[in-house]
Amino acid sequence: MTTSLDQLKPGESGRIDGFSGSAPGRLLEMGLLPGTVVEVVRLAPLGDPMDLKVRGFHLSLRKKEAAHIIVLRS
Amino acid sequence: MSEGVRAVTKIALAGNPNVGKTVLFNALTGANQKVANYPGVTVERKSGRLTGTGKDGVPAVEVVDLPGCYSLNPRSIDERIAHDVLVGHAQNEEPPDAVICVVDATNLERNLYLITQVLDLGLPAVLGLNMIDAAEAAGIKIDTQALSEALGVPVIPLAARHGRGIEDVRDAVLNRAVVPPLIDWPVRDDVEAQVRRLGEILAKEYSALDERRVRFEVFAALTSDVLLDSWTNRAPGFRDAVLAARAEMESSSIPYQMAETMGRYGWVSPLVQRVVQRHSDAHARSLSDRMDAVLIHRVWGPAIFAAVLVLIFQAVFTWAVPAMDFIEWSVNGIGTGLRSVLPDGVFEDVIVEGALTGVGNVVVFLPQILILFFFLGLMEDTGYMARSAFIMDRAMRRFGLSGASVVPLLSAYACAIPGIMAARTLPDERDRIITIMVVPLQGCSARLPVYVLFIGAFIPAGTLLGVVGYQSLAMTSLYFLGTGMAFVAAWVLGRFVFKGEGSSFVMELPPYRVPQWKLVFRRMIDRSRVFVVRAGKIIFGLSILLWLLAAYPKTELTPDLENRLATAQEAVVLAEQAGDPAVTTLALDAQAAAQNQVASFRTRNSYIGRFGRALEPVMAPLGFDWKISAGIVASFAAREVIVSALATIYSAGADADEESLALRDAIKADTYPDGTPVFTSLVAVSLMVFFVFALQCMSTLAIARRELNSWFWPAVMWVYMFALAYVFSLVVYQGGLALGLG
Ligand SMILES: Nc1nc2c(ncn2[C@@H]2O[C@H](COP(=O)(O)OP(=O)(O)O)[C@@H](O)[C@H]2O)c(=O)[nH]1
Numbered sequence: 040m041t042t043s044l045d046q047l048k049p050g051e052s053g054r055i056d057g058f059s060g061s062a063p064g065r066l067l068e069m070g071l072l073p074g075t076v077v078e079v080v081r082l083a084p085l086g087d088p089m090d091l092k093v094r095g096f097h098l099s100l101r102k103k104e105a106a107h108i109i110v111l112r113s
Numbered sequence: 114m115s116e117g118v119r120a121v122t123k124i125a126l127a128g129n130p131n132v133g134k135t136v137l138f139n140a141l142t143g144a145n146q147k148v149a150n151y152p153g154v155t156v157e158r159k160s161g162r163l164t165g166t167g168k169d170g171v172p173a174v175e176v177v178d179l180p181g182c183y184s185l186n187p188r189s190i191d192e193r194i195a196h197d198v199l200v201g202h203a204q205n206e207e208p209p210d211a212v213i214c215v216v217d218a219t220n221l222e223r224n225l226y227l228i229t230q231v232l233d234l235g236l237p238a239v240l241g242l243n244m245i246d247a248a249e250a251a252g253i254k255i256d257t258q259a260l261s262e263a264l265g266v267p268v269i270p271l272a273a274r275h276g277r278g279i280e281d282v283r284d285a286v287l288n289r290a291v292v293p294p295l296i297d298w299p300v301r302d303d304v305e306a307q308v309r310r311l312g313e314i315l316a317k318e319y320s321a322l323d324e325r326r327v328r329f330e331v332f333a334a335l336t337s338d339v340l341l342d343s344w345t346n347r348a349p350g351f352r353d354a355v356l357a358a359r360a361e362m363e364s365s366s367i368p369y370q371m372a373e374t375m376g377r378y379g380w381v382s383p384l385v386q387r388v389v390q391r392h393s394d395a396h397a398r399s400l401s402d403r404m405d406a407v408l409i410h411r412v413w414g415p416a417i418f419a420a421v422l423v424l425i426f427q428a429v430f431t432w433a434v435p436a437m438d439f440i441e442w443s444v445n446g447i448g449t450g451l452r453s454v455l456p457d458g459v460f461e462d463v464i465v466e467g468a469l470t471g472v473g474n475v476v477v478f479l480p481q482i483l484i485l486f487f488f489l490g491l492m493e494d495t496g497y498m499a500r501s502a503f504i505m506d507r508a509m510r511r512f513g514l515s516g517a518s519v520v521p522l523l524s525a526y527a528c529a530i531p532g533i534m535a536a537r538t539l540p541d542e543r544d545r546i547i548t549i550m551v552v553p554l555q556g557c558s559a560r561l562p563v564y565v566l567f568i569g570a571f572i573p574a575g576t577l578l579g580v581v582g583y584q585s586l587a588m589t590s591l592y593f594l595g596t597g598m599a600f601v602a603a604w605v606l607g608r609f610v611f612k613g614e615g616s617s618f619v620m621e622l623p624p625y626r627v628p629q630w631k632l633v634f635r636r637m638i639d640r641s642r643v644f645v646v647r648a649g650k651i652i653f654g655l656s657i658l659l660w661l662l663a664a665y666p667k668t669e670l671t672p673d674l675e676n677r678l679a680t681a682q683e684a685v686v687l688a689e690q691a692g693d694p695a696v697t698t699l700a701l702d703a704q705a706a707a708q709n710q711v712a713s714f715r716t717r718n719s720y721i722g723r724f725g726r727a728l729e730p731v732m733a734p735l736g737f738d739w740k741i742s743a744g745i746v747a748s749f750a751a752r753e754v755i756v757s758a759l760a761t762i763y764s765a766g767a768d769a770d771e772e773s774l775a776l777r778d779a780i781k782a783d784t785y786p787d788g789t790p791v792f793t794s795l796v797a798v799s800l801m802v803f804f805v806f807a808l809q810c811m812s813t814l815a816i817a818r819r820e821l822n823s824w825f826w827p828a829v830m831w832v833y834m835f836a837l838a839y840v841f842s843l844v845v846y847q848g849g850l851a852l853g854l855g
Contacts, residue, residue: 085507097622
């Protein structure tokens with residue numbers, strides 16, 4: 040089932056399926072590519088941004104940007 | 114040195130942020146370092162001489178630490194510089210003859226992405242596999258042999274922080290750096306066909322380009338507008354072809370923008386799988402993860418961040434005080450000393466009252482700035498800085514700022530200068546400009562003397578409902594007013610001036626690390642030096658100018674004043690001859706009073722006094738007479754100058770300070786010719802409000818100009834803050850009058 044990355048809860052992870060709209064270059068360079076597994080580790084105290092774990096490192100991303108990333112929940 | 118290897122004279126360090134480049138750079142260069150800026154931008158250019166070179170007949174080898182970046186596709190000014198230096202486009206900068214690619218062994222995959230780009234450029238290179246200690250501790254084992262074979266360059270395991278491997282990497286880069294064979298990373302067929310075609314066009318049109326670099330440039334031009342436009346003059350045909358190819362691929366929805374990243378990661382990922390072995394169970398949470406569970410916890414996170422801030426403020430505002438007192442005392446001492454050696458006259462006055470006092474006004478903030486930079490450096494080095502931005506981002510975004518704006522804004526409570534400099538950590542250029550533009554609204558410590566003087570003189574000492582003192586309430590309100598306005602201004606700027614896409618906040622949360630004290634101290638010193646030198650230079654010149662404006666022209670005294678001064682002097686002589694100490698004291702007091710009247714008369718007729726009087730009609734609606742207006746002109750250089758300026762004008766003696774009762778009384782006693790008081794509580798409030806907003810600080814303008822690399826925004830900053838000051842004071846004063854508070 041696909042959903043957007045901002046819908047995942049802390050502790051959940053998913054595999055990137057694609058992007059809605061044009062893929063943001065910076066995220067691609069950081070290694071968020073179709074097929075990459077992303078784990079939502081936690082949310083910031085006010086609920087945004089998200090703390091993600093990708094390819095072994097932590098990345099913070101605003102939900103607004105995460106909403107453009109389509110994932111397959113795993 | 115083996116045959117065919119060019120002598121290395123310049124080495125560049127390239128790598129992601131936070132991989133330990135700075136530590137390695139320090140280890141390679143020792144104390145021989147220079148920090149400058151790249152021409153026209155605010156990116157630091159750190160270079161140094163490789164230890165053991167440049168003496169005893171060994172030719173000097175320069176080491177340049179490139180800004181940390183994630184890609185050579187320039188999305189930020191840092192990346193632009195790294196790209197330009199490596200490809201040889203940077204102004205006044207020869208391309209390096211060897212590159213040390215520094216990677217974090219615990220995070221190899223993402224690190225190697227950038228490295229494949231660097232290696233594509235065809236510069237001789239070696240790979241420094243740093244943080245090997247941390248990798249070992251985490252149970253990660255790397256097959257360096259296999260990695261080296263795959264990349265085609267020597268791979269040197271390093272623990273720069275512990276001095277391990279430094280000699281090896283030094284030797285490798287000098288003697289074994291090689292141009293690796295091109296890596297054959299896969300690209301989807303439809304894009305590959307276009308890339309080939311474009312490559313042929315480029316090679317034909319711009320034959321000066323190294324054949325090997327063609328492919329790199331084609332991908333760069335496909336994905337980056339900046340790099341595409343760099344061909345406008347050199348290969349316009351290529352540029353048009355790229356634009357056409359982009360349009361064509363877009364129309365058939367070929368994701369060509371992803372092709373390069375997919376291709377490079379498609380090559381890097383299997384390689385990393387092959388050469389990296391994780392021994393421990395990979396799912397055990399690292400120490401850093403466990404720390405984050407507390408430090409960015411929903412409840413504990415903000416609480417700890419608040420505690421950290423309280424600690425920093427405590428340090429800046431109380432620990433710094435003895436040092437600040439000492440500096441003031443020393444400056445006074447030096448002034449007295451200079452007066453005793455310099456010949457009396459204008460030169461002496463300019464040096465002591467203009468230059469020394471002016472520079473003293475800046476240097477007195479040095480202890481606060483050192484302490485602030487120390488804590489900021491510590492936050493950066495441990496990795497906590499990124500967490501503070503993470504915690505605060507949501508709250509700050511409401512106002513069009515980013516989480517990373519918090520630290521600059523808070524620093525500005527001490528002084529706008531470190532605040533503006535701290536804005537360098539903002540990854541997004543738009544956020545950075547907005548932050549810099551509003552930082553000076555924060556109540557800095559130079560405003561304190563002004564507040565103390567007027568609150569002490571005009572706000573009653575009682576308490577509201579027996580709880581909070583009126584005076585502290587007034588003080589707090591002034592701070593709130595400034596900060597509130599900073600947020601409003603940020604919102605307005607973000608909404609109406611810097612329109613367009615909201616910033617993005619793709620930020621790495623690096624693992625926590627034990628701070629390196631040497632590095633923290635070094636950064637603290639480097640940054641403080643920038644403050645002293647920059648601010649000092651400008652302040653030095655302008656202080657002299659302001660002093661001259663206040664001291665000239667020397668007008669003839671009126672006969673009346675002349676008489677009074679002479680009589681007072683005679684009285685002193687007579688009293689001393691009579692030998693009665695009580696009488697002498699009285700006579701001396703009278704003499705001082707006469708001298709002060711003279712000083713006041715002179716100020717009134719000086720250029721500043723004339724400005725003040727010329728300005729009076731403009732300032733009168735705010736409740737300011739010519740003396741206050743003159744004080745405002747004089748304090749253009751630095752806010753706290755208004756206290757000494759008023760002291761001179763009010764003849765309270767030049768050594769009066771904000772706590773001085775004589776000055777308070779003189780101000781309270783002053784009247785207009787018709788007998789109404791110049792200063793009422795309402796005027797005092799109006800003036801304080803003026804100081805909340807007005808940008809009366811040359812050093813801030815100087816630093817803003819440096820950090821924004823233009824006079825335009827600093828000018829806008831000054832104008833909008835002056836407008837705020839004027840309007841708010843006007844509303845306060847006229848509103849107050851209308852309510853009968855005058
Ligand atoms: N464990 C470990 N930490 C290191 C090593 N080299 C650097 N560090 C730490 O990594 C952090 C980032 O280093 P720095 O040189 O500032 O990174 P830069 O951003 O690449 O210049 C600092 O806290 C260093 O103390 C190393 O070899 N091992």
